[in-house]
Amino acid sequence: MTVDLLITDAYIYIDRGHEIPNGWIAIKDGRVHSTGAGGQTPPVASRAIDARGQLVTPGLINAHHHMYQNLTRSYAPVTNGTLFEWLQGLYPLWAGLDEESVYLSTFVAMVELLMGGCTTSMDHMYVHPRPNLIDAQFRSAHEIGFRFHATRGSMTRSVEDGGLPPASVVQDEDTILADSERLVTKFHDPAPGAMDRVALAPCSLFSVSERIMRESAAMADRHDLRLHTHLAEDPEEDTYCAEVYGCTPTEYFERVGWASPRSWVAHYIYPSSSEIDRLAHAGVCTAQCPCSNMMIGGGAADAMNLRARGMRVGLGCDGSASTDHASMWLETRMALLLGRFRNGPHSMSARDALDMATRGGAACLGREDELGHLRVGACADLVIWKMSEVALAGALTDPVEAWLRCAPAVAGTTIVNGKILVEDGVPRLSGLNEVLRAHMHEARRIQRLTD
Template sequence: MAARRRPRWATLDEEAVHLATYVGIAELLMGGCTTSMDHHYVHPRPRLIDAQVRTAQDLGFRFHATRGSMTRSTEDGGLPPRSVTQTAEEMLADSERLVRAYHDPAPGALIRVALAPCSPFSVTTELMTATAELAERLDVRLHTHLAEDPDEDAYCLATYGCRPVEYFESVGWMTDRTWVAHCIHPDEAELAALAAAGVGVAHRPSSNMLIAGGTAAAREMRGLGMAVGIGCDGSASTDHASLWLETRSALLLGRYRGGPTTMTARDALDLATRGSARCPGRADELGHLRPGACGDLVVWDTPEVALAGALTDPVEAWLRRAPSRAWATVVGGRVLLADGHPQLPALEEKLREHARAARRIQGLD
């Protein structure tokens, strides 16, 4: 299925990306998310990231756009068709353009930009190195996939003569401006090196379980002092955007891996809030309610029946009992979800347009 899906990447245009971003933000708000990032790394047409940023700006959503890319096509041993890859020069030039156009370093910013080649093995060594240098010069964050699949070990050993984390360090990415997705297969020494460098990890519980490729050692990472946050991944590998579900799944996976006392509901809540804020470098202003923090808040709705007998710890009850849904989601003091419904203009119309675009991309029209 994955092989059939990839040529569809070439059909993406600004309108499709706008609609996907709009619907994605609506679903994130319903799932209790106030701040998100998207790792967009296929660019068959220019200015797709611009469409994402404009959509988030119009809706008032806090959004970190990550400018990704792939330079290795199927002809070079990579995943995508040649039509959606770019040269290093194109990627670097557009990365700098996007940072200068949209990145807001001020406290409380709604829009920030990070640089994000898809993975160390989907782009050239030269691009990985140049991207790290560009991020340093522009003072922005770095993001990529790392140690997601055991095949990476074999590929990196055959191609670079070292394991993925060692290669990651050799291209200048072992830095506290970096956070990575998944990070499932580093060994203990590699994990300690990542922690010492200040690299953060976006833990993706549902995606890990659906793909069945293993899961991050979130408890061990937190024990090393790493920033570990929660991500729901893309629609290809989860097709939902519930922060509550991801947080509960992190709780369950933590206990499944290490035993019933190794992950508490409050540990999982910390992943979803303060840990997630640390990953993009926003621990001072996001993930907590203190003076000087952003005015972000989620109010949850859990049925009274589900809470029957929950007399001690409300956080344990919130995650361990019946599904909860966000009743109100506030971003920067602005109510974007009320009574469980997104307060977004023309949502029904956008859903119809999204369905038409999906049918076109899947070749059903």
């Protein structure tokens, strides 16, 4: 039997507790066909890549993102605001989103993710000033060949209703629910190895009605979908929930039926210990976003404490206007540094961070059986990492620790579904320059800038 692709002479991180120095990995029909050590004879391949001296890992998984925000990166008027100030400053700009701008911003975000070693990403698209924006995202994913989990976000509470966003970016409940059903029917693929999935994702407890929370949970049960939202991200959220619901954010989350294995939440910075234990027992996962939370100055989840209490923790880039980049390698490195800074040098290793970026992200998306590892039968999503000889000089004993401790690292080769999408650090995509030019035009339009 001839396989499609063979990677040889690499240090291969297959999964937690399973690493192969000087190993090989074979890919066929979009799946991991076989793996072996240097002394074992690999199968014949249509194409072989010599990865001598390089680290191979599963593709990183981005468990929380807002791709459209790369249209307003580093927007000067709000760069130093609190979370709520930042949102209030940017919502009026995001009201200018349309299908073209969302298509372009999603395309750019996915290419940037691929270059940072990410092979699967969700996106939390909760601003809907115009219809069919998520359709435009799937168009980008299909053109690139990216594994994509779209989450149909929503907001029902505008400024007039005591919320933060202007009325132009919120929707009524019936519109949200009808479009959610439409997207599930049109795009959600429940089959193994799926490239397209849909989840339901009301933006936050303070931005949608109780009906949306409850009916999203019911719809997820009917269609076997994942559920996602922001939770316990900011102390102001505690104040809001206490005044409006008479409880904490986690208690309200439980009240509306979201404390289930279907759910994963973003941030989860300010829960009590008992609340962590309850959600972990319920099977809820969370996505830590180290760079974004540190940039906003709003604290960060204690990932290792959450993991110790039984909660699965993934990593996310968060919005490209809060963290201003989309490198999952950088998020993984920052998670390591933040964990050690918070809890001491013995608290976290590079393998812990890599596990969060792979297995943890797969758990958030409900796909740990086939994503986040390179065991035989897994989806063939993997990265051959590229680092300069100068950066690695003297790093002789542990390639995984060196990958995060020595810097910077980029994806030399990124493979999704068995297909090479980045090679020698360069995206294999025609028309990228045209997309970037069009993206600049849309960014200037939304930011209301003129030449």
